[in-house]
Amino acid sequence: MMVENERMGNRIRKLRISKGMNLTAFAKKIGKTPSYLSQVERGMASPSIMALREISKALNVPIFYFLIDDKKQSAIVRKNERRVLQFPKSHLTYELLSPDVSHQIEMIRTRIELGASTCSKPLPHEGEECTLVIEGKMKIQIGDECFTLEEGDSIYYIA
The missing domain is CATH 1.10.260.40 (lambda repressor-like DNA-binding domains)
Structure with missing residues (x-):
């Protein structure tokens, strides 16, 4: 580390x-x-x-x-070669599914421990996001609205 x-x-x-x-x-x-x-x-x-x-x-x-390497990236990201990131005192694990972050779209898999939240305060940024719940369910707040998503549900929003 x-x-x-x-x-x-x-x-x-x-x-x-x-x-x-x-x-x-x-x-x-x-x-x-x-x-x-x-x-x-x-x-x-x-x-x-x-x-x-x-x-x-x-x-x-x-x-x-x-968090990315400077070496030339392939268009393919193999499951066992994903960049994995964990932060201290965090209940989140991020996996970069995109080869790098120099393009207009980034794919990131986020694992959230049961009962945890992604951050203490929203941090708006440029761009768009979509979330797909693969397992379990989650609550997501976008602006003043709160949504509950279950396994298989997805949401798209302007970040």
Whole structure:
């Protein structure tokens, strides 16, 4: 995990610098301390899902931008070669089903533990999303509306 943290931290730092933001200003923009962000950028701390969502939003990239390899990607993603991501203190597991995140569509499989939620607060972003419930049931809130989806149900919405 340390190598993954270092690679992610390097990507965050390089992108932040390329956008002309210093560490202190960027930390303030995402609501974190400069020391925390410094630890993340050096691979010494693993950001929570919410922190990484704030970082990706502030840098205007998809969250998986920080998690993909730089090597050339195939159009096929084999089941045993999926990028899997788990965050500390999170009840979510993400699997990237797309070869990368440089296209207009990303496919992500999310596993949510029973009774867990995806995040503590909504984080709107550009684009569209669809959700398909493969097993169990879930509640999803979009704006002020709350929906209950059961196995086989799907929902589409503007993010």
